[in-house]
Amino acid sequence: MASVSSSAYHALALFSGGLDSVLAARLVLAQGRRVTGLHFVSPFFGKPQLLPQWQDTYGLDLVPVDVGEAYVRLLLEGPTHGFGKNLNPCVDCKILMLSTARRLLEEYGAQCIVSGEVLGQRPMSQRRDALDIISREADVRDLLVRPLCAKKLAPTAVEEAGILDRSQLRDFWGRGRGGQLALARELGITSIPTPAGGCLLAEKESVRRYWPVLRRVPMPTPGDFHIANAGRQFWNGVHWLAIGRNREANERLEALAGPQDLVFTLRDMPGPLGLGRQWPGLRWTGETVRAAAAAVLSFSSKVKQLRKEAAVLVQGGEHRETVIAMPQTPESLGWMDPSFEVFLEEKRALCKTAGQVLDDFG
Ligand code: SF4
Numbered sequence: 001m002a003s004v005s006s007s008a009y010h011a012l013a014l015f016s017g018g019l020d021s022v023l024a025a026r027l028v029l030a031q032g033r034r035v036t037g038l039h040f041v042s043p044f045f046g047k048p049q050l051l052p053q054w055q056d057t058y059g060l061d062l063v064p065v066d067v068g069e070a071y072v073r074l075l076l077e078g079p080t081h082g083f084g085k086n087l088n089p090c091v092d093c094k095i096l097m098l099s100t101a102r103r104l105l106e107e108y109g110a111q112c113i114v115s116g117e118v119l120g121q122r123p124m125s126q127r128r129d130a131l132d133i134i135s136r137e138a139d140v141r142d143l144l145v146r147p148l149c150a151k152k153l154a155p156t157a158v159e160e161a162g163i164l165d166r167s168q169l170r171d172f173w174g175r176g177r178g179g180q181l182a183l184a185r186e187l188g189i190t191s192i193p194t195p196a197g198g199c200l201l202a203e204k205e206s207v208r209r210y211w212p213v214l215r216r217v218p219m220p221t222p223g224d225f226h227i228a229n230a231g232r233q234f235w236n237g238v239h240w241l242a243i244g245r246n247r248e249a250n251e252r253l254e255a256l257a258g259p260q261d262l263v264f265t266l267r268d269m270p271g272p273l274g275l276g277r278q279w280p281g282l283r284w285t286g287e288t289v290r291a292a293a294a295a296v297l298s299f300s301s302k303v304k305q306l307r308k309e310a311a312v313l314v315q316g317g318e319h320r321e322t323v324i325a326m327p328q329t330p331e332s333l334g335w336m337d338p339s340f341e342v343f344l345e346e347k348r349a350l351c352k353t354a355g356q357v358l359d360d361f362g
Pocket of ligand 1 (some may be wrong): 089
């Protein structure tokens with residue numbers, strides 16, 4: 001996390017990089033208040049590499065805040081307020097972000113928190129009752145202002161104390177973007193970010209990758225979800241094999257390999273890198289290693305073209321071995337690409353058992 005400058009801030013703003021978060025922070029800045037934006041980062045959201053660019057474009061101080069560990073714990077324990085359509089626990093997510101911001105207030109010398117939520121914009125987390133629950137459970141009722149819809153809500157302690165001027169806040173409501181675009185013009189913001197998105201927990205493609213990690217890895221860490229974000233994913237029971245699609249994914253997987261993991265590389269020709277996860281209590285048998293090596297070979301166009309056996313180096317921890325194998329598709333060896341339908345089915349069954357209502361919001 002970046003160090004705090006000597007001058008204290010008036011406000012900490014939740015800053016995703018979406019238009020609403022930009023406008024909320026800039027409305028505070030326009031009142032002559034000093035504001036710093038907290039950009040939350042986890043395997044599921046956050047683009048810390050864009051912070052310097054955003055700082056220049058929007059004239060805001062921004063810092064990354066890593067919530068990866070806390071977020072994985074939230075997913076494992078199950079969100080109190082349930083999931084949205086996929087694996088997005090939006091209400092609990094907001095509570096986590098706001099309570100993290102509350103803990104950072106003192107460090108930044110700030111007196112209040114602002115967020116870009118707009119009443120009625122999202123069915124799950126931005127209904128009036130959800131906004132109340134979020135404020136109460138994050139313990140920020142007397143600290144939080146939602147500048148874009150403040151005038152649709154009761155005055156907050158922050159406004160009553162004169163820390164922010166309520167008359168300059170807005171009364172946006174619902175899903176329309178017209179008010180926000182007009183406000184951006186008014187504030188001289190010409191670079192309009194595309195509408196929010198970018199939370200991988202709300203995307204089918206990512207969720208199908210995450211589900212087996214949550215269900216089958218004994219104590220998953222943020223690193224496990226970073227692996228799930230990279231390359232092709234295959235599962236054979238509790239055995240997990242990730243295979244790079246390109247050089248970038250190969251390098252990413254190699255960097256993410258733990259000391260006990262198995263790294264598969266082709267010895268004599270170009271091809272992808274495979275990462276086999278091993279955790280305490282799970283050591284791959286020779287048969288599983290050979291099958292994984294054959295699966296890795298099946299993604300080398302050179303090997304497929306030659307149609308003959310090739311050598312795969314398998315390394316990790318004490319393990320050093322060369323496997324000679326013919327390429328075989330992962331599916332033919334029992335390694336399956338996780339499916340979104342399986343996720344949905346299992347999630348429905350679990351939520352039904354837990355008595356949660358499903359899919360009435362998204
Ligand atoms: S979409 Fe993702 S980042 Fe946004 S509130 Fe929901 S869970 Fe959190």
